[in-house]
Amino acid sequence: DSGVTQTPKHLITATGQRVTLRCSPRSGDLSVYWYQQSLDQGLQFLIQYYNGEERAKGNILERFSAQQFPDLHSELNLSSLELGDSALYFCASSDAGGSYNEQFFGPGTRLTVL
Amino acid sequence: AQKITQTQPGMFVQEKEAVTLDCTYDTSDPSYGLFWYKQPSSGEMIFLIYQGSYDQQNATEGRYSLNFQKARKSANLVISASQLGDSAMYFCAMRVVGGATNKLIFGTGTLLAVQP
Numbered sequence: 001d002s003g004v005t006q007t008p009k010h011l012i013t014a015t016g017q018r019v020t021l022r023c024s025p026r027s028g029d030l031s032v033y034w035y036q037q038s039l040d041q042g043l044q045f046l047i048q049y050y051n052g053e054e055r056a057k058g059n060i061l062e063r064f065s066a067q068q069f070p071d072l073h074s075e076l077n078l079s080s081l082e083l084g085d086s087a088l089y090f091c092a093s094s095d096a097g098g099s100y101n102e103q104f105f106g107p108g109t110r111l112t113v114l
Numbered sequence: 115a116q117k118i119t120q121t122q123p124g125m126f127v128q129e130k131e132a133v134t135l136d137c138t139y140d141t142s143d144p145s146y147g148l149f150w151y152k153q154p155s156s157g158e159m160i161f162l163i164y165q166g167s168y169d170q171q172n173a174t175e176g177r178y179s180l181n182f183q184k185a186r187k188s189a190n191l192v193i194s195a196s197q198l199g200d201s202a203m204y205f206c207a208m209r210v211v212g213g214a215t216n217k218l219i220f221g222t223g224t225l226l227a228v229q230p
Binding site for chain 1: 164215221
């Protein structure tokens with residue numbers, strides 16, 4: 001158990017809908033990262049938050065947005081869903097003061113868009 | 115541009131034998147870290163081993179060792195005495211130290227099947 005929690009574990013929805021994925025980082029970790037794992041794109045970085053502020057953006061679509069709340073949990077919002085958004089979405093957290101900033105991954109949320 | 119390349123889509127290994135999973139990387143930054151993660155069929159990402167660009171010794175963690183050849187820009191994972199439970203997808207990843215983010219860049223992975 002990495003200490004990172006993600007809910008829900010599975011999500012099935014229809015095209016055009018909006019969903020929210022939730023992540024709670026390990027206790028004390030200030031950084032939260034979101035990654036998408038799909039068959040055609042592989043594992044790719046979406047966005048990073050550090051202590052409530054957006055730190056970096058990767059290949060995140062404009063239909064997607066995220067935020068990190070004062071209690072450090074984070075939410076990834078996916079809207080106007082398309083079939084191609086079906087993927088495993090991981091949240092990871094790290095301690096900025098760690099020796100090598102290992103990222104601890106949550107169990108992932110598997111999103112299926114029908 | 116930073117990139118991780120894993121050229122072996124899949125590999126077989128006999129139980130109790132050693133296996134090497136290849137990883138090459140590309141970066142112009144002098145300070146970086148290299149990671150290996152295991153992803154079993156259940157989907158979670160499990161951290162295995164880390165190598166820093168300035169580390170003098172190759173990293174080892176139990177049955178896992180990282181064969182780090184800086185001049186060749188390779189960071190191969192060696193699993194000794196393979197077990198059936200080692201069957202999984204293995205990802206090599208790189209983190210560039212410094213800058214605004216510690217994001218990881220992943221390779222495409224290698225699917226390892228351990229045969230009895």
